[in-house]
Amino acid sequence: MKNILLIHTGGTIAMKLNTDTGGVIVSAANPLTMEIDKIQQFARITEIEAFNIPSPHITAEHMLNLKDLIAEQTTSGEFDGVVITHGTDTLEETAYFLELATSTDLPIVLTGAMRSSNEIGSDGVYNLMSAVRVAANENAHGKGVLVVLNDEIHTATNVTKTHASNVSTFQSPQYGPIGIVTKSGIHFHHAPLSRIFLPVQAISKKVAMFKVYEGMASDLLHAASTMGYDGVVLEGFGQGNVPPTLLPGIRHLLSEKVPVILVSRCFNGIAQDVYAYEGGGKMLKEMGVQFEHGLSGQKARLKLLLTLCSK
Ligand code: ASP
Numbered sequence: 001m002k003n004i005l006l007i008h009t010g011g012t013i014a015m016k017l018n019t020d021t022g023g024v025i026v027s028a029a030n031p032l033t034m035e036i037d038k039i040q041q042f043a044r045i046t047e048i049e050a051f052n053i054p055s056p057h058i059t060a061e062h063m064l065n066l067k068d069l070i071a072e073q074t075t076s077g078e079f080d081g082v083v084i085t086h087g088t089d090t091l092e093e094t095a096y097f098l099e100l101a102t103s104t105d106l107p108i109v110l111t112g113a114m115r116s117s118n119e120i121g122s123d124g125v126y127n128l129m130s131a132v133r134v135a136a137n138e139n140a141h142g143k144g145v146l147v148v149l150n151d152e153i154h155t156a157t158n159v160t161k162t163h164a165s166n167v168s169t170f171q172s173p174q175y176g177p178i179g180i181v182t183k184s185g186i187h188f189h190h191a192p193l194s195r196i197f198l199p200v201q202a203i204s205k206k207v208a209m210f211k212v213y214e215g216m217a218s219d220l221l222h223a224a225s226t227m228g229y230d231g232v233v234l235e236g237f238g239q240g241n242v243p244p245t246l247l248p249g250i251r252h253l254l255s256e257k258v259p260v261i262l263v264s265r266c267f268n269g270i271a272q273d274v275y276a277y278e279g280g281g282k283m284l285k286e287m288g289v290q291f292e293h294g295l296s297g298q299k300a301r302l303k304l305l306l307t308l309c310s311k
Contacts, residue, residue: 002080002136004043005073006128007066008032009094010053011087013113013124024116026052031117032085035125042129043080043136048073055087055094055112060203060305063097067200070098074106081107081135085128088112088161088169091147095156096299099145100306103197107140110147110156114167123150123167130181137186143178144195153179155192160267160296174268174294198306205230205308209301211265212236214243221249225256231304233261234289235297240264240271240281247279247287254288259308263292263300270294 008030016027036045050069070082086094095110111131113124131148134140145156149170158172179188208229210220224232232253236242240262253260264271270293273285292300
């Protein structure tokens, strides 16, 4: 039987519905711990509670702590895989941080739930069981950090939360999942081609992110420079364009040696240097804006943050 390290961080998967108020609340004792017997048939589980917080409270510092915890716990070779339970709001960010900041071939699988532990149709224990089954599967090795919910296996790089409340919220737009979980087994049908490793030791930089909108002025970019941000990510229009009113702000940041990264605010396709008009991708590239192909804004931001912190 495989040995799986189970790290809890909180989120809805560890919460309860208060039937008097109708609010979903953090539970002092993690309800998943009471259900571990149901999971032990798939792997030998060692549980650690790293944090017990809603995922909107998770910061890059927490992600760094998780990276260090995984390194510390897995160096002995005792574990065959790692499962992390996490709130779904920022789950994709923690998953992508760990994708960049860890270099182990061991499966690292994140999971969560959309319905808390005592709600009808709660998906927590089921998703945890699926994540453990994936982490214990030989074919999960060398595929980078994975996200498993609702019978699907996604890469940390491509997955995103697409629905505020539906249990099938986690999707990989344009790419799809790389495998599925069924009653009989774990079936991978794709594998990622490459992986980047950024050996971050401390979070020492600040990166801002802005979604570009019609007529957007340069003042927020000037403010980012004044406030000491070390990098800026822009989610631009379509194939990678911005309004001309943003150009003075971009020029200012670049003149201050603050990297400006451009992604598309469309969730399919990539930003590239196609249009040669004022504010078009060609002009931005000539100015020194860097294009990040195929990442969402929140992931491009983490990649820039970790790149700057690893220097
Ligand atoms: N707001 C919750 C959180 O991210 C949502 C969830 O876990 O599904 O902690």
